[in-house]
Amino acid sequence: xxxxxxxxxxxxxxxxxxxxxxxxxxxxxxxxxxxxxxxxxxxxxxxxxxxxxxxxxxxxxxxxxxxxxxxxxxxxxxxxxxxxxxxxxxxxxxxxxxxxxxxxxxxxxxxxxxxxxxxxxxxxxxxxxxxxxxxxxxxxxxxxxxxxxxxxxxxxxxxxxxxxxxxxxxxxxxxxxxxxxxxxxxxxxxxxxxxxxxxxxxxxxxxxxxxxxxxxxxxxxxxxxxxxxxxxxxxxxxxxxxxxxxxxxxxxxxxxxxxxxxxxxxxxxxxxxxxxxxxxxxxxxxxxxxxxxxxxxxxxxxxxxxxxxxxxxxxxxxxxxxxxxxxxxxxxxxxxxxxxxxxxxxxxxxxxxxxxxxxxxxxxxxxxxxxxxxxxxxxxxxxxxxxxxxxxxxxxxxxxxxxxxxxxxxxxxxxxxxxxxxxxxxxxxxxxxxxxxxxxxxxxxxxxxxxxxxxxxxxxxxxxxxxxxxxxxxxxxxxxxxxxxxxxxxxxxxxxxxxxxxxxxxxxxxxxxxxxxxxxxxxxxxxxxxxxxxxxxxxxxxxxxxxxxxxxxxxxxxxxxxxxxxxxxxxxxxxxxxxxxxxxxxxxxxxxxxxxxxxxxxxxxxxxxxxxxxxxxxxxxxxxxxxxxxxxxxxxxxxxxxxxxxxxxxxxxxxxxxxxxxxxxxxxxxxxxxxxxxxxxxxxxxxxxxxxxxxxxxxxxxxxxxxxxxxxxxxxxxxxxxxxxxxxxxxxxxxxxxxxxxxxxxxxxxxxxxxxxxxxxxxxxxxxxxxxxxxxxxxxxxxxxxxxxxxxxxxxxxxxxxxxxxxxxxxxxxxxxxxxxxxxxxxxxxxxxxxxxxxxxxxxxxxxxxxxxxxxxx
Numbered sequence: 001x002x003x004x005x006x007x008x009x010x011x012x013x014x015x016x017x018x019x020x021x022x023x024x025x026x027x028x029x030x031x032x033x034x035x036x037x038x039x040x041x042x043x044x045x046x047x048x049x050x051x052x053x054x055x056x057x058x059x060x061x062x063x064x065x066x067x068x069x070x071x072x073x074x075x076x077x078x079x080x081x082x083x084x085x086x087x088x089x090x091x092x093x094x095x096x097x098x099x100x101x102x103x104x105x106x107x108x109x110x111x112x113x114x115x116x117x118x119x120x121x122x123x124x125x126x127x128x129x130x131x132x133x134x135x136x137x138x139x140x141x142x143x144x145x146x147x148x149x150x151x152x153x154x155x156x157x158x159x160x161x162x163x164x165x166x167x168x169x170x171x172x173x174x175x176x177x178x179x180x181x182x183x184x185x186x187x188x189x190x191x192x193x194x195x196x197x198x199x200x201x202x203x204x205x206x207x208x209x210x211x212x213x214x215x216x217x218x219x220x221x222x223x224x225x226x227x228x229x230x231x232x233x234x235x236x237x238x239x240x241x242x243x244x245x246x247x248x249x250x251x252x253x254x255x256x257x258x259x260x261x262x263x264x265x266x267x268x269x270x271x272x273x274x275x276x277x278x279x280x281x282x283x284x285x286x287x288x289x290x291x292x293x294x295x296x297x298x299x300x301x302x303x304x305x306x307x308x309x310x311x312x313x314x315x316x317x318x319x320x321x322x323x324x325x326x327x328x329x330x331x332x333x334x335x336x337x338x339x340x341x342x343x344x345x346x347x348x349x350x351x352x353x354x355x356x357x358x359x360x361x362x363x364x365x366x367x368x369x370x371x372x373x374x375x376x377x378x379x380x381x382x383x384x385x386x387x388x389x390x391x392x393x394x395x396x397x398x399x400x401x402x403x404x405x406x407x408x409x410x411x412x413x414x415x416x417x418x419x420x421x422x423x424x425x426x427x428x429x430x431x432x433x434x435x436x437x438x439x440x441x442x443x444x445x446x447x448x449x450x451x452x453x454x455x456x457x458x459x460x461x462x463x464x465x466x467x468x469x470x471x472x473x474x475x476x477x478x479x480x481x482x483x484x485x486x487x488x489x490x491x492x493x494x495x496x497x498x499x500x501x502x503x504x505x506x507x508x509x510x511x512x513x514x515x516x517x518x519x520x521x522x523x524x525x526x527x528x529x530x531x532x533x534x535x536x537x538x539x540x541x542x543x544x545x546x547x548x549x550x551x552x553x554x555x556x557x558x559x560x561x562x563x564x565x566x567x568x569x570x571x572x573x574x575x576x577x578x579x580x581x582x583x584x585x586x587x588x589x590x591x592x593x594x595x596x597x598x599x600x601x602x603x604x605x606x607x608x609x610x611x612x613x614x615x616x617x618x619x620x621x622x623x624x625x626x627x628x629x630x631x632x633x634x635x636x637x638x639x640x641x642x643x644x645x646x647x648x649x650x651x652x653x654x655x656x657x658x659x660x661x662x663x664x665x666x667x668x669x670x671x672x673x674x675x676x677x678x679x680x681x682x683x684x685x686x687x688x689x690x691x692x693x694x695x696x697x698x699x700x701x702x703x704x705x706x707x708x709x710x711x712x713x714x715x716x717x718x719x720x721x722x723x724x725x726x727x728x729x730x731x732x733x734x735x736x737x738x739x740x741x742x743x744x745x746x747x748x749x750x751x752x753x754x755x756x757x758x759x760x761x762x763x764x765x766x767x768x769x770x771x772x773x774x775x776x777x778x779x780x781x782x783x784x785x786x787x788x789x790x791x792x793x794x795x796x797x798x799x800x801x802x803x804x805x806x807x808x809x810x811x812x813x814x815x816x817x818x819x820x821x822x823x824x825x826x827x828x829x830x831x832x833x834x835x836x837x838x839x840x841x842x843x844x845x846x847x848x849x850x851x852x853x854x855x856x857x858x
Contacts, residue, residue: 068092097535328431433458488518657759757788
């Protein structure tokens with residue numbers, strides 16, 4: 001069915017040559033187009049269709065670089081190729097965790113076609129795969145795929161994600177950033193988006209994208225389908241912000257991930273690095289609520305998922321139970337009779353640490369002569385996933401070290417290191433797992449690495465121990481994703497060869513009872529956190545993250561890779577100039593409440609003195625006898641008095657309402673009958689301690705409050721210190737009549753009963769007592785403290801015992817979640833809005849008054 005919520009209004013491709021795409025299909029249009037800049041207004045605010053048609057069943061569309069398909073040459077087939085499922089593909093195994101009855105489609109490229117596929121058979125093969133395998137191929141041109149995968153992915157992005165900086169061109173397999181390769185990467189991602197566009201129903205389908213090859217895809221999809229239900233899981237590490245910041249297109253990649261609804265990582269470290277990059281590069285904050293971490297991004301909340309992937313227990317149990325595996329186990333036990341096997345299973349690449357492992361084996365044999373002739377390290381070297389000088393160097397290093405160690409410690413019929421560099425079947429690999437006493441996995445950096453999980457499951461099987469107690473030992477690098485979940489493993493720093501050698505010896509010499517306890521602990525986790533558990537958990541969280549999609553109104557903003565969707569509640573909209581002008585003219589007692597920093601003046605402005613334009617606008621509003629205009633700020637009264645001295649009739653409520661005056665010449669009124677500030681003697685030393693420990697922070701002394709500012713400190717460190725300071729102050733001031741609050745880059749201590757919400761209540765009460773109940777209220781603010789004003793106004797309106805206010809406009813600055821009903825983009829919009837009201841006060845109504853007064857704003 002056609003989507004209600006998407007229209008292809010923008011084209012991310014800057015040039016057709018850079019972004020080749022498939023033939024364009026008719027754009028899907030939204031059901032309602034109320035404003036030219038709105039991509040969609042479908043949702044709770046729309047009228048339901050007169051006769052709703054039955055909704056189709058939900059689908060899960062799994063998008064990965066490769067389809068879970070094996071292609072093999074077949075002269076008998078018309079295309080020359082035959083196809084079958086790849087049981088080792090993770091994206092196929094995860095099906096077991098998805099809800100029963102849902103349709104699963106796979107989208108990706110075809111692996112195993114060295115020279116591509118004859119274009120004459122493209123349609124026939126695509127139809128065959130869709131019909132018989134539920135797979136939709138993305139057929140990239142061979143030259144584009146080479147630049148996309150072997151160029152940008154494997155030789156630029158992949159090394160950087162594994163902490164390798166390309167300091168020298170082509171050194172260690174890492175390339176420097178190449179704009180043409182980046183464009184090829186975008187082109188490939190765009191072709192994935194084109195393929196998805198042909199089959200995606202964004203109202204009902206859930207899309208799950210996998211790994212770094214498709215980092216840009218969420219932006220392309222979100223641009224075309226603003227309400228697409230989109231999850232992304234990164235299977236590689238996410239580097240620290242210091243590494244990630246070196247990528248010239250870093251902002252584009254971050255924004256692309258933030259265009260997903262749910263972003264998954266294997267470990268908290270990877271998620272923390274991503275959140276830190278969002279904070280440092282995009283200025284975004286995150287918070288944890290009910291166990292979920294969320295990043296606020298233009299009104300949307302992007303949920304962060306942290307869960308390590310598991311293995312397919314059913315597949316391994318099936319392989320272990322096969323007669324072929326039993327034969328392999330018997331053959332290996334006979335071949336290595338009287339030997340103790342250590343096992344390594346790694347891809348041949350720069351980060352797997354195979355050479356370091358061999359050096360540790362050499363050190364083990366050097367320090368423990370009794371192990372010579374008895375201990376064998378079997379290294380299964382899986383084929384490299386890419387090609388290049390770095391792969392050849394790793395292979396040469398492996399062979400060189402192996403020859404040296406075997407020559408030094410080898411005996412007739414005994415080689416301490418056995419390297420298997422041929423293809424190894426699943427049955428043979430499981431057999432090696434079953435007969436090995438210890439598995440050594442020591443990459444210098446790796447995303448997840450499931451080898452320890454596979455080894456643990458195979459050691460549990462009856463083939464491994466034939467009725468004897470089940471035991472296994474693991475030596476794992478602390479730099480791999482599975483390490484945090486294997487608390488019984490011996491964790492090592494792979495760079496410390498001596499420590500790895502000692503860990504190997506400890507694994508061999510450990511008492512049998514302890515080996516069993518460690519094995520039982522590992523098997524309990526691995527068996528309960530399999531791939532089905534991982535997929536089911538991710539799918540449930542994706543549904544939860546997308547459940548309010550059709551309750552929000554969506555705007556598309558930005559071009560190219562800067563495109564993002566602003567999602568707002570159905571009743572949250574930009575303040576309409578025409579609406580407020582009409583209400584302003586027809587009312588007679590108006591209360592206008594304005595925050596200062598971030599509302600009247602930009603937060604980044606160093607000089608906070610208002611411009612002559614702002615002063616003139618405030619004086620024009622104040623000159624209307626129907627208006628009561630107040631600046632309500634957390635600033636001190638002396639500062640505000642100095643800055644706003646030219647505004648004679650302007651009211652000021654300073655220090656969150658602790659001091660209030662109705663005009664420049666009226667006295668300050670304090671809301672506290674008894675002022676006791678002894679608590680400052682407790683709070684100030686604590687704040688000073690954090691100020692001295694946090695470079696860039698400072699303390700502001702107010703008459704009624706103390707404020708610790710950290711906007712000039714390191715964003716992450718300042719935020720961390722602010723949380724700690726908040727807890728510290730709450731503890732030491734627990735028995736004092738104060739409240740500790742955290743605002744935008746501040747921690748503030750103020751007396752109890754003081755807030756901007758109380759200011760609103762007092763001002764309205766004063767106007768009622770003077771016989772001028774307000775019939776128009778405009779309240780504009782940008783900070784957390786201004787939410788108290790919005791809440792107070794809403795509470796007043798919902799109280800039937802109080803006089804009704806006919807026109808209320810609570811407005812926040814910036815497109816963000818708020819208790820206000822309206823928003824304005826920035827301080828420039830606020831000034832233009834107030835200028836329009838000032839013009840409306842000074843001119844009599846006329847047929848074209850609205851157009852003239854607000855011409856500049858519109």
